[in-house]
Amino acid sequence: MSAISSIEARALATLESVAYRSAPEPLRRPTPPPEPYPLAELGDVLKPAAESIRRVIQAPDAIIGGSLLAAASLAAQAQADVHIDGRTIPLSLWVLSVAESGERKSAVDSEAMRAAREYEKELANAYAEDSEQHAADVAEWEARRDAAKTEAKKANGDGMADNLRKLGPAPPVPLLPRVTAADFTAEGIFRLLSEGRPAIGAFTDEAALVFGGHGMAKESVMRTAATLCKLWDRGELDRVRSGDGAAKLYGRRFALHLLAQPVIAERALSDDVLAGQGFLARCLLAWPEGTAGTRTYQAESLRDDPAVQRLATILLVRHRLALPLAEGQRQELAPRALVLDADAFAAWRTLHDTVEGHCGPSGRFAQVKPWASKTPEQALRIAGVLTLLENPDANRIGKATMERAGELALWHLNEALRLAGTAELSPEIRDADALLQWAHATGRSTIYSRLVLNKGPSRIRERDAFQRAIGELVRAGWAEPIEGGRRLDGAHRRHVWRIVPANEGR
Known part of the structure; x- marks a missing residue:
């Protein structure tokens, strides 16, 4: 390198250092x-299984805990309700777990839902046999009905009504053999609970199927959210349609666990309808x-693990x-009714009053009052599920x-508090943050447009999204355009930006 080139290089480094003297603004x-x-x-049944799953799959603890609680709720929700001071609290739990791709959400879900899927197979096999028997029963019923009508016609219709009443209604069709649904709409859930089992769940390790599906589209999200909230509250559904009249369902139960990637969760958390209808506040959040x-x-199979096997057996029995x-x-x-003994009620009342005391304007939970208001009930639901697992x-x-249920409910409330404000971020800020985190994680002090569009975060691999994101970084002082571009990766790049290192942006 010539002396002049060396001087130019040092001058450029000095200029770059000067450009970064002012700390950038946080995004x-x-x-x-x-x-x-x-x-x-989690108790004597879930805790050992959770520890085994953590040891082998090595997913985040909150993903494991949420998956096991939701699976246990699905198995127990039909059997009992908590009764307290004249109120009936179902044992249905809703969980929304957030983790990046590669955090082994699906592997955890597979272990947690092993019993439910085995039971669903059993129901499907029985349904095939029941359907054959039902067809034979209907044929016999129709033959008897036709004979009754023929006999009555010979007597000018006398006795037809009595004979048909004695015959009774047609044999009922077998219930649909579904325990869970992954992709659903309000109408689909109503149909499933009308024609199938009265206790089901929505479980999916791809929450994009739900939040990106028809049921959560702009024109239907309010109806879906309202429908689900009624199920969570009272186990009831009603529907009025011009084509098929009105119908109301009682005594239903609906558990839910949605495993989402951050980009999907951010969209859900920023949806005013889901928040306003109370759908999100009924979810136990974990990120x-x-x-x-x-x-x-880990060269180990959970199929041979005693704790996981024990949990699967207990859930299948339930x-x-x-x-x-x-x-x-x-x-x-x-x-049936589950009630709190005197000491349990005293513990729950302390939890209730403590949380309520922090919901005022200057309280710890002022920002998350919708979640805080549901926390005492969430604790009751969790306590009921844990109780039925053990007995x-x-x-x-x-x-x-x-007390254990209270600790779990409070953890999820604090998680909602920790995440408060995520919903208020614009897509541009989220994209800018993703771009900056990627640049820092890959050690890049300069970036150019083609590089980001080819190798950057998937959410900004479109030119418009990238331009908005880099614009936010420039405005906040995290990036500075290099006039005239620069030669990088073997070619001259026209659109190049310097990126402020993470340690200089503190």
């Missing part, structure tokens, strides 16, 4: 790290830090329990279980 409010997930509070990059291969039905009904549930015949919730 978003710094999000504090999550608190450790209280895995120990843990990832474990990718820290995992070593699924197979006879449904407690209202008298004369084959789909309306009448779950399927239980009718009382003890203090220790109530």
Whole structure:
């Protein structure tokens, strides 16, 4: 390098250093790290299985805990309700877990839902046999009906009504053998609960199917959210349509677990309808830090793990329990009552009053009042699920279980508080943040448009999205355009930007 070239290089470095003397503005409010997930509070059935899944799959604790709680709720929700001061609280839990691709959400979901999927196979096999028997029963019923009509016609119709009443209605069709649904609409859930089992769940490791599907489209999201909220609250649904009249369903239960990537979760959290209808506030939120990059291969099969096998067996037994039905009904549930003993009630009341005391204008939970207002009820639901896991015949919730459930509910409330403000970010800011994080993670002090469009974050690999994102970085002082471009990666690049290192932006 010539002396002149050396001087020019030092001058350029000096200019770049001067350009970065003013610290850039933050793009978003710094999000504090999550608190450790209280895995120990899951109890004697879920905790050992959670520890085994963590050891082998090595997913974030909150993903494991949320998956197991949701699967347990699906298995237990039909059997009992919590009764407290004249109110009936279903055991249905809704969980929204957020993690990047590669955080092994699907692997955890597969283990948590093993029993439910096995039971669904059993129902499908039985449904095939029942359908054959139903066809034969209907043929016999129709023959008897036709004979009754023929006999009555010979007597000028006398006795036809009595004969048909004695014959009774046609044999009912077998219930649809569904335990879960992945992609759904309000109408689809209504149909499934009308024609199938009265206790089901929406479980998917691809929440984009839900939040990006027809049920959550702009014209239908309000109806879907309102429908689901009624199910969570009271286990009831009603529908009025000009074509098929009015119908109302009672005694239904609906659990839910949506595993989402951040880009999908951000859209959901920023949806005013989902927030305003209370759908999100009914969800136990979890957005843990990832474990990718820290995992070593474990040569171990969870199919042979005693704790995971025990959990699968217990959940399968709970699924197979006879449904407690209202008298004369084959789909309306009448779950038995679970009550709190005196010590458990005292613990729950302390939780209730403590959370409520922090909901005022200057309180800790002022920003997340919708979630805070549901937390005492969430604790009751979790306590009921944990109780039935350990004793399927239980009718009382003890203090220790109530305290564990309270810790779990409070963790999710604090998680909602930690994430407060995420919904307020514009897509441009989220894209800019993703671009900056990518540049820092890959150690790039300069970037150019073609590089980002080919190798950058997937959410900004379109030119318009990239231009908006880089514009936000320039305005905030995190990026500076290099006039005239620069030669990089073997070619002259026209559109080049310097990126402020992370340690200079503190």
